[in-house]
Amino acid sequence: MKHFSLPKDGGLLLEGLPSDLLHADQKVFTDVYSEPSAASEVIADKVIAAIKAHQKSNSGSLFKLGLTTGATPTSLYKWLSARCEEGKVSFKNVAIFSIDEYYPTSNDAKQSRNCRLHESLLDKIDILPENIHIPDGTVPRDQVSHYCADFDKAARGLDLLVIGIGKDGQVGFNEPGVSEQSRTRTVLLPYASRKIQARNFNGELSSTPKNAITVGMSTMLSAKKVYLMAWGEAKAEAVRQIVEGDATPDCPASLFQHHNNVRMFVDETAGSLLSREVAPWLIGPCEWTPKFRRKAVIWLCQKVGKPILKLTQQDYLQNSLEELLELYGPYDKINIEVFNDLQHTITGWPGGKPNADDSTRPVASSPYPKTVLIFSPHPDDDVISMGGTFIRLTHQGHNVHVAYETSGDLAVHDDVVIQHMDAARELGFEDRYDEVCRIIESKVPGAPEPKELLAIKAAIRRSEARGADRSFGLEDSHVHFLNLPFYESGGVTKLPRTQVDVDIIKKLMNDLKPHQIYMAGDLADPHGTHRVCTEAALEALEQLREEGAEWIDGCNVWLYRGAWMEWELGRVDMAVPLSPDEVVEKRHAIYHHLSQKDIVPFPGDDPREFWQRAEERTSNTARMYDELGMAEYQAIEVFLKLF
Numbered sequence: 001m002k003h004f005s006l007p008k009d010g011g012l013l014l015e016g017l018p019s020d021l022l023h024a025d026q027k028v029f030t031d032v033y034s035e036p037s038a039a040s041e042v043i044a045d046k047v048i049a050a051i052k053a054h055q056k057s058n059s060g061s062l063f064k065l066g067l068t069t070g071a072t073p074t075s076l077y078k079w080l081s082a083r084c085e086e087g088k089v090s091f092k093n094v095a096i097f098s099i100d101e102y103y104p105t106s107n108d109a110k111q112s113r114n115c116r117l118h119e120s121l122l123d124k125i126d127i128l129p130e131n132i133h134i135p136d137g138t139v140p141r142d143q144v145s146h147y148c149a150d151f152d153k154a155a156r157g158l159d160l161l162v163i164g165i166g167k168d169g170q171v172g173f174n175e176p177g178v179s180e181q182s183r184t185r186t187v188l189l190p191y192a193s194r195k196i197q198a199r200n201f202n203g204e205l206s207s208t209p210k211n212a213i214t215v216g217m218s219t220m221l222s223a224k225k226v227y228l229m230a231w232g233e234a235k236a237e238a239v240r241q242i243v244e245g246d247a248t249p250d251c252p253a254s255l256f257q258h259h260n261n262v263r264m265f266v267d268e269t270a271g272s273l274l275s276r277e278v279a280p281w282l283i284g285p286c287e288w289t290p291k292f293r294r295k296a297v298i299w300l301c302q303k304v305g306k307p308i309l310k311l312t313q314q315d316y317l318q319n320s321l322e323e324l325l326e327l328y329g330p331y332d333k334i335n336i337e338v339f340n341d342l343q344h345t346i347t348g349w350p351g352g353k354p355n356a357d358d359s360t361r362p363v364a365s366s367p368y369p370k371t372v373l374i375f376s377p378h379p380d381d382d383v384i385s386m387g388g389t390f391i392r393l394t395h396q397g398h399n400v401h402v403a404y405e406t407s408g409d410l411a412v413h414d415d416v417v418i419q420h421m422d423a424a425r426e427l428g429f430e431d432r433y434d435e436v437c438r439i440i441e442s443k444v445p446g447a448p449e450p451k452e453l454l455a456i457k458a459a460i461r462r463s464e465a466r467g468a469d470r471s472f473g474l475e476d477s478h479v480h481f482l483n484l485p486f487y488e489s490g491g492v493t494k495l496p497r498t499q500v501d502v503d504i505i506k507k508l509m510n511d512l513k514p515h516q517i518y519m520a521g522d523l524a525d526p527h528g529t530h531r532v533c534t535e536a537a538l539e540a541l542e543q544l545r546e547e548g549a550e551w552i553d554g555c556n557v558w559l560y561r562g563a564w565m566e567w568e569l570g571r572v573d574m575a576v577p578l579s580p581d582e583v584v585e586k587r588h589a590i591y592h593h594l595s596q597k598d599i600v601p602f603p604g605d606d607p608r609e610f611w612q613r614a615e616e617r618t619s620n621t622a623r624m625y626d627e628l629g630m631a632e633y634q635a636i637e638v639f640l641k642l643f
Contacts, residue, residue, distance in 0.1 A: 010292025012280035030264040044079035062095040072164025081124035091127040098134040100172040102209040105137035135213040152184035161223035169251030173214035182216030207445035226262040230270040240273040295570030307629030362574040373514040377533040378408040379465035387586035388578040406487035412457035448490025468592035505540040513551040521559030557642040573641035577633040
């Protein structure tokens, strides 16, 4: 299965650029890769090379390798286990140290670091059991301090530490504010971290451990060599701090700036806030495509606090944009071209305005009406992320269909189920209230949810989605629930995406033959549902093209973002302004998703409800357009055109 990445349009010219210039502003040497698997393969080869070099030294000692669990090292462990199976490396002379564990927890608990590391790597390689060192979550409390001291002594001086970072730069369970001198110890997990870890406990905070054992910063810094890893947009700010910011306990991984042999590996999205991506003209020569020129001018406007048409030649010269002036100047010509380019992204007709001159519009005027297919990873992403555009497409007479790719059942709280069953009982329908309560009470933390319970939760979400769509006039027959199998694991960790998922999407596409397809472009989580759904849909399109589906040549794919992030304006291909009334209509559609209001198992750190996040995001986009010199709108939804 192929990996989805955003199209590149201009940027830093790496060919011939000296390495010292590319990494000049980096306090931690950082390699950027297109996607996590590519980076993980490189890391795996480096780990294997280090193991072999140690074995050839004939020292007779074990190679001490520090590892961690979680989503970040998943692809690395696949590469390492595959290399071992192929006979390209042996772990018989390797001692592996895991750097953290919940406390207290049993070693065979499904959520334990012990169990997860065994499942993802240790059970698939030829390591000797006596060489596996994982903090023991069963040690009695009156002995745990002595145990941690002994573990710390054994873990000091690792030959190689390979570790992922958290959203705030955590390494292991070393949270912001940690001492650089800290050693292996028990720690109290803060509320924010427990909310994240609750994903491993069916979203139930009450079942999530309050403590953990973690190797400390001093112990990690004693390693001879360190490889840091980060994937996805959620890690971008932490990566920027680690690589280009100051070393501070507030971002624990930034303390590795004090290590003399550390290297960081990131994918393009995790590295998106590094200078080489944000302002590459500060580093070296660039390829100045129209979109890239727009990116540079918007960056300049924000830096000097001026709209586009008020930028001066001095603004360009004083901010390292001499190359842009030299190639495409004078400055006033660049200003006008970029202003017009950005202005032409704005349209009130996302399906194209019939019988209109479309030479400067982002969408062709014909055919009209268009068949439009909106993919929504969960049963609410459509109205949250592009609800205003969805409503406009419907009201403007297009043949609009929406496909909910997953059931979203895990995001329904048990209390919501009980409330729905109680209402059914009060109305005199089949009384299963007591039965459902017994099912809920029988749940085991960390185990997959009972199928009977998931079926009820999925039904709740389907009814909410239909209600939201009816609120602005979409017919029930235009609402499709795909229930892609990869999602139906019953737990947070999903099943692998397969051809079965792709075939379900292919059938719907072939049935509708859409002129426009909208899908999520979120890259925050490289293993998340949004990315998996988008990759499945793109795989379906590619296979249909190879199979000769002629309708694809007349189809355009537009990418929207989730409730938290927005496209940077330098990338935007279409901006759909919303009136105050349309903002309210969108809000009312979001309101229909009652199970997602107030009590949500996986809301992240943002306390706002989904409608609040969506409105603040779109109003902020409108404000940025206004500050650049465009018309002032209540809100704007923006899209990137994939093809």
